[in-house]
Amino acid sequence: MYEGVSEGDVLQISEPKNRFPLNEDTAFSVLFAAGIGITPIVVMAERLHDLGKRFVLHYCSREPADAAFMDRLANSAYVDQVKFHFTHGDSRRRLNMLGVLEQEVAHPLDVYACGPGPFIQAAKAAAMAVGIPDERFHSEHFGAVSHPAGTDQGFEVYLDRSQRSVWVPADQAITQVLKASxxxxxxSCxxxxxxxxxxxxLAGTVDHRDLYLTPAxxxxxxxxxxxxxxxxSDRLVLDL
Ligand code: FES
Structure with a gap:
């Protein structure tokens, strides 16, 4: 974009995709946000408020100065449903997500979490501990899971529809090899x-490293x- 697009160019774009949708039919929602993870969560809170749905928003940040949308939240019509948690660098002040969910779990609820990986993992663990089913836990991560460097190996990918094989070396992703082929x-991400x-x-054993699919x-x-x-496995067969 930076190098190839100029003012006045006409671009063809697709519709936005929402991989972090809001369940608008839910009776109660718990929204967890950390840092800039408040970005989608604040819009969810506004939508739930407009729909007259019950919810609580827990927003975690190190310092108030680091937090985003503070004015928007503080001046909102739902400010009494927003709980701010500032650690000031003291981990003992971290939000007790399990405690929050234990208080709310009496009614069916959806849980949303957006923030860094450890924050999402803590929210997921708390949701599992109180028995919230996978389909009612929603999260959006900032980035990928990291893996130790130098431990990957190459493997073959057979493209079933194209009836051809490609070799994926240790230092390339499958999609990189496919595009080059x-x-x-x-x-996207x-x-x-x-x-x-x-x-x-269609065949083979996958080493899943994404944050998108559910464990099931x-x-x-x-x-x-x-x-x-x-x-x-040495070989994967994909429906491509
Ligand atoms: S999951 Fe986003 S491009 Fe693969």
Whole structure:
């Protein structure tokens, strides 16, 4: 974009995709946000308020000065449903997400979390501990899971529809190899977060490294995110 687009150029774009949708039919929602993770959450809070739905928003940040949308939240009509948590660098002041959910779990609820990886993992663990089903826990990550460098190996990918094989070296993603081979595959985040490259797996064992599929979907092994996930077997067969 920076190098190739000039003022006045006409661009063809797709509709936005929402991989972090709000369940507007829910009775009660708990919204957890950390840092800039408030960005989608603040809009969810506004929508729930407009719909007259019950919710509580817990916003965590190190310092008030680091927090975004403070004026918007403080001056909102739902400010009494917003709880601010500032640690000031003291981990003992961290929000007790399990405690929050234990108080609310008496009624059916949806839980939303947006923030850094450890924050999402803590929210997920708390939701699991109180028995919230996978489909009622919603999260949006900032980035991919990191893996130790130098531990990957190459493997073969057979493209079933194209009836051809490609070799994926240790230092390249499947989608990189596919694009270099002229195989059309949609990508966006290229970090296993957005789901744009979701691909059906016909054979082989996937080494799932995404943050998009649920644990059950990963265990089923019938689809994968080839922008980041790799193979545990010597060969994968993909529906491409
Ligand atoms: S491009 Fe976003 S998950 Fe693969």
């Amino acid at each position: 002229g195989v059309a595959v949609e990508t 290229e970090q296993g977060v957005c789901g744009a490259c979701l691909t059906t797996v 979907e990963q265990a089923a092994g019938t689809c994968m995110l080839p922008c980041c996930s790799r193979a545990k």
